Amino acid sequence: MLSISELCVILLYIYLTEINKMNYDIIIIGAGPAGLSFARSLADTNLNILMIEKSSIDQISQPAPDGREIALTHLSVKLMKELGAWSHIAPEVISPIKKAKVLNGTSPYFLNFDNDNSSLEALGYLVPNYQIRKALYEQVKNLENVEILTDVAVTDVQVGSISLSNGNKFEASLIVAADSRFSESRRKMGIAASMHDFSRVAIVSRMEHEKSHNQTAFECFHYGRTLAILPMAGNMSSAVITVSSDIANSILNMEPEQFNLHVQEQFKNRLGSMKLIGKRYSYPLVAVHAKKFVAERFALIGDAAVGMHPVTAHGFNLGLRGQDTLAKEIKAAIAKKKDIGSSIVLAKYDRKHQAITKPLYFGTNKIVELFTNDTLPAKVVRSVTLRFANHFAPIKRMITNKLTEKDQKAYLPFIKL
Ligand SMILES: Cc1cc2nc3c(=O)[nH]c(=O)nc-3n(C[C@H](O)[C@H](O)[C@H](O)COP(=O)(O)OP(=O)(O)OC[C@H]3O[C@@H](n4cnc5c(N)ncnc54)[C@H](O)[C@@H]3O)c2cc1C
Numbered sequence: 021m022l023s024i025s026e027l028c029v030i031l032l033y034i035y036l037t038e039i040n041k042m043n044y045d046i047i048i049i050g051a052g053p054a055g056l057s058f059a060r061s062l063a064d065t066n067l068n069i070l071m072i073e074k075s076s077i078d079q080i081s082q083p084a085p086d087g088r089e090i091a092l093t094h095l096s097v098k099l100m101k102e103l104g105a106w107s108h109i110a111p112e113v114i115s116p117i118k119k120a121k122v123l124n125g126t127s128p129y130f131l132n133f134d135n136d137n138s139s140l141e142a143l144g145y146l147v148p149n150y151q152i153r154k155a156l157y158e159q160v161k162n163l164e165n166v167e168i169l170t171d172v173a174v175t176d177v178q179v180g181s182i183s184l185s186n187g188n189k190f191e192a193s194l195i196v197a198a199d200s201r202f203s204e205s206r207r208k209m210g211i212a213a214s215m216h217d218f219s220r221v222a223i224v225s226r227m228e229h230e231k232s233h234n235q236t237a238f239e240c241f242h243y244g245r246t247l248a249i250l251p252m253a254g255n256m257s258s259a260v261i262t263v264s265s266d267i268a269n270s271i272l273n274m275e276p277e278q279f280n281l282h283v284q285e286q287f288k289n290r291l292g293s294m295k296l297i298g299k300r301y302s303y304p305l306v307a308v309h310a311k312k313f314v315a316e317r318f319a320l321i322g323d324a325a326v327g328m329h330p331v332t333a334h335g336f337n338l339g340l341r342g343q344d345t346l347a348k349e350i351k352a353a354i355a356k357k358k359d360i361g362s363s364i365v366l367a368k369y370d371r372k373h374q375a376i377t378k379p380l381y382f383g384t385n386k387i388v389e390l391f392t393n394d395t396l397p398a399k400v401v402r403s404v405t406l407r408f409a410n411h412f413a414p415i416k417r418m419i420t421n422k423l424t425e426k427d428q429k430a431y432l433p434f435i436k437l
Pocket of ligand 1: 053055074075088091198204303321322324330338339
């Protein structure tokens with residue numbers, strides 16, 4: 021039989037051992053835009069945060085252009101402002117999208133979205149991805165409670181602990197994975213995901229053109245391919261061509277002059293002559309939705325939770341929103357002096373973010389399915405869908421409201437690719 025003092029010593033020993041194990045409160049895997057924004061959201065807490073990124077410090081502090089132009093909703097701009105990152109993006113690279121037109125097949129008919137709310141400058145804003153990443157890094161690099169380790173990959177994840185490629189191990193109350201749509205940690209923590217390989221590739225590039233785009237985004241669902249032309253600052257647009265994987269190389273390898281004529285012709289000369297500026301980048305289109313966003317002392321954010329097909333431009337918008345939801349649940353737990361990694365806290369995040377992402381994910385995949393189906397019945401449905409949306413004012417208003425986020429509960433469907 022143990023005496024009370026012996027029992028106290030044992031309990032103290034167990035307590036101290038446990039305390040020592042918790043090296044950090046939170047470990048974030050991945051310093052992409054989702055991981056960085058989450059770290060910044062927790063800047064005003066006392067939480068001790070470790071961030072692990074496999075690429076180099078130069079790659080995250082001075083990210084190179086990657087061809088992605090990100091359409092941000094008003095809610096995302098608000099969140100970026102709250103994080104202090106918006107003011108780090110030069111105004112001249114932010115391009116307002118004032119109108120959007122959706123075309124189908126060979127028809128000149130289009131579904132039209134205007135910004136009819138005079139209090140808002142635009143439907144949304146187009147910003148280069150690398151500028152977003154740079155601005156977020158600027159906001160995180162000097163935070164006292166965030167330590168960033170670069171050039172080292174997370175190789176294993178267990179409940180409350182991670183192992184690194186350099187042999188180090190760390191422990192935390194909560195591990196948050198922001199390690200891309202192909203997240204290895206998601207798999208290691210036993211979380212299943214719906215994955216859809218579209219067998220298509222998005223080829224993105226910047227193009228200068230003769231005529232003004234008038235801040236209009238165009239989405240052309242041609243037969244066999246889609247072309248999005250997104251307004252950048254000046255007489256420049258981002259061209260996004262989506263084609264079946266087997267013909268992607270033939271477009272990527274075209275001589276620049278041939279490529280210019282190809283896009284010009286596909287876009288029916290609407291912007292006059294067009295000229296490729298810089299490189300073409302390609303992204304194989306695979307969409308992912310994790311069945312749950314949490315496991316024991318573990319949460320998924322960003323593309324690791326939901327990796328969207330870019331057609332509706334939801335990806336980073338959802339990533340920003342998800343990290344904000346998780347950060348708010350964590351702060352609420354701190355205020356109530358509760359365990360930040362408890363299943364109750366994580367379940368709230370899971371429930372809220374699943375409710376927002378699931379309909380968008382599966383809805384987007386259905387849109388892609390319909391508008392890349394070139395059979396005769398599908399062509400008819402495609403045409404009817406656009407005409408219906410154009411003439412049925414409540415539907416159009418709902419989409420525009422969501423786009424501008426006049427309705428704060430709503431969320432953007434931004435037709436883009
Ligand atoms: C062509 C295209 C257009 C897009 N357009 C839009 C748009 O208009 N609007 C929009 O909202 N979204 C858009 N998106 C989506 C958006 O780009 C993504 O949602 C966003 O970049 C995902 O950020 P993330 O931080 O979750 O993941 P990522 O950017 O993939 O970052 C993951 C990070 O984790 C690191 N990492 C991975 N594994 C490990 C490991 N084991 N150890 C350590 N580090 C690791 C990686 O190095 C990387 O830095 C588009 C995407 C594409 C491809």
